[in-house]
Amino acid sequence: MRRLAMLLLVVVGACALASCGGGDDQEDVENLLDRAFSGEIRSADLKIEGEISLKGLVKDPIKIEAEGPFRTNEGKLPSADIELRVGSGGGQTITSGVLTTGDRVFLKFQDVYYEQPAAQVRQTNRSIAKNSRKGGQPLSELGLDPRSWLAEAKDEGDADVAGVETDHVSGTLDVGSLMRNLNRFVRRSASALGGQGEAAPPRLNGADIQELSEAVKDPSFDVYVGKKDGLIRRVSGRIEFDIPESDRAGLGGLKGGSIVFSVELHDVNGDQEIEAPARSRPLSKLTDSLGGALNALGAGGATTQEPGPEEGETGGESTDADQLRLYAECLDKARPEDTEQLQRCADLLQEP
Numbered sequence: 001m002r003r004l005a006m007l008l009l010v011v012v013g014a015c016a017l018a019s020c021g022g023g024d025d026q027e028d029v030e031n032l033l034d035r036a037f038s039g040e041i042r043s044a045d046l047k048i049e050g051e052i053s054l055k056g057l058v059k060d061p062i063k064i065e066a067e068g069p070f071r072t073n074e075g076k077l078p079s080a081d082i083e084l085r086v087g088s089g090g091g092q093t094i095t096s097g098v099l100t101t102g103d104r105v106f107l108k109f110q111d112v113y114y115e116q117p118a119a120q121v122r123q124t125n126r127s128i129a130k131n132s133r134k135g136g137q138p139l140s141e142l143g144l145d146p147r148s149w150l151a152e153a154k155d156e157g158d159a160d161v162a163g164v165e166t167d168h169v170s171g172t173l174d175v176g177s178l179m180r181n182l183n184r185f186v187r188r189s190a191s192a193l194g195g196q197g198e199a200a201p202p203r204l205n206g207a208d209i210q211e212l213s214e215a216v217k218d219p220s221f222d223v224y225v226g227k228k229d230g231l232i233r234r235v236s237g238r239i240e241f242d243i244p245e246s247d248r249a250g251l252g253g254l255k256g257g258s259i260v261f262s263v264e265l266h267d268v269n270g271d272q273e274i275e276a277p278a279r280s281r282p283l284s285k286l287t288d289s290l291g292g293a294l295n296a297l298g299a300g301g302a303t304t305q306e307p308g309p310e311e312g313e314t315g316g317e318s319t320d321a322d323q324l325r326l327y328a329e330c331l332d333k334a335r336p337e338d339t340e341q342l343q344r345c346a347d348l349l350q351e352p
Contacts, residue, residue, distance in 0.1 A: 029153045029169055036225040036232050037147040043071040043272045044265040046082065056248065056255035060088040069272035073102040075129040077121070079274040083108070092345075101276050113280040149178045150221055159224055161233040162266045166224040173219035173237065179209040215241045226268070236262040 050064040063086070070080035079102050087093030097108035103125070105116035156168040217240040224234040242256040330345035 026153075029155050032167055032225055032230075033147060033150060033153055033169060033223065035230045036223065039229070039231045041231060041265065042269050043069070044268045044270070045069050045272065046080075047264040047266065048262070049264075050259065050261040052259050053257040054254055055257050056253045057251075057257075058088070063087055068097070069274055071272045071274060076102045076125040077105065077128065078102065079272075081274050099274070099277065101274060104276050106277060106280055107283060107286065109286060113277040114283040114286040115280045116283050145181060148181060149174055150223070151177070156222075158227075161224050161264065164233055165227045166233050167227060169223045169225065171221045171223070173216075173221050173239070175213045175216050175219065176209055179212060215243065217241060229268070231268050232265065233268065234262065234264045236260075 046067060046069070048064070048066040052062045052064070054062070065085045066082055068080065068082040070078055070082070072078050077100050079100055081097070081099045083095065083097040085093050085095050095110075099106040099108060099113065103121065104118070105121050106113045107116070108114075150171040151174040153169050153171040156170050159166050159168040219237065219239045221237040222235070223232060225231070226233050238258065238260045240256070240258045243251060243254050248255060
């Protein structure tokens with residue numbers, strides 16, 4: 001049961017993946033979903049909203065919002081300019097973001113852009129291009145079939161999504177099918193993604209799948225498909241889960257909770273323009289300042305030496321670094337549910 005929290009996150013990530021990919025009777029509904037999940041979305045303005053409730057662990061729900069344009073690129077990273085906001089009811093909201101042009105990658109923190117080392121980006125793009133030339137296997141050949149995760153599909157009539165007329169289909173998430181699907185993905189992905197010679201990642205066993213299926217209660221799923229082009233415009237859902245009393249201590253007292261999410265796409269396959277920021281700093285300046293706080297989030301590790309500050313940067317960077325260090329130390333000491341303390345931490349970044 002100790003892996004339950006991680007498994008729940010896998011479900012949420014899988015739901016988001018499904019979003020990237022009516023009729024009057026059941027056959028028409030199934031055909032509509034088949035076409036929608038096979039449609040190609042090359043670009044769009046993305047909007048994600050989520051709310052996570054963790055009973056017994058966090059008093060107020062955690063709210064997550066992300067929005068911005070994205071565009072796929074052939075043989076390299078996609079272009080995107082996504083702003084991320086995370087906060088809780090009545091508490092401090094932390095704003096960050098990521099911007100990529102396909103050839104450059106930036107992390108946005110407190111309205112300042114920090115650039116990923118160019119060598120790391122080139123290495124990533126070489127790997128993407130190599131797999132692309134090999135005809136990189138599609139999701140279905142890797143064992144992933146998001147369409148199969150939807151069960152009990154039902155026609156809910158027409159709906160308007162950001163000015164686009166859509167067919168609304170509701171359903172439930174088949175957790176068992178999803179987990180078995182992910183097992184096939186784990187088995188096939190190593191060779192397809194260039195993992196020859198490496199140990200295969202662990203797969204979920206039957207007990208894991210049964211455990212997760214029992215913890216998740218009545219997961220609902222809604223899909224909105226454009227009437228004219230048959231492309232997905234919105235995916236939303238709700239997942240509730242309960243933790244058995246005997247296992248709560250091992251999860252920090254977590255009793256259960258819910259995850260509500262919505263992924264909405266506007267101006268699908270439009271002409272999204274994404275440009276690099278005019279000014280930025282090396283990512284190492286941020287990781288060195290935040291130290292362990294970023295490493296704990298998995299964002300550290302950028303050790304490549306970068307050139308000095310760009311033309312126009314001032315000598316105030318030492319002060320910025322001190323503020324970031326104090327901010328990181330404050331976050332390390334603050335409890336997640338102590339919104340007043342989190343606000344005091346954020347205020348440290350605003351001091352002259």
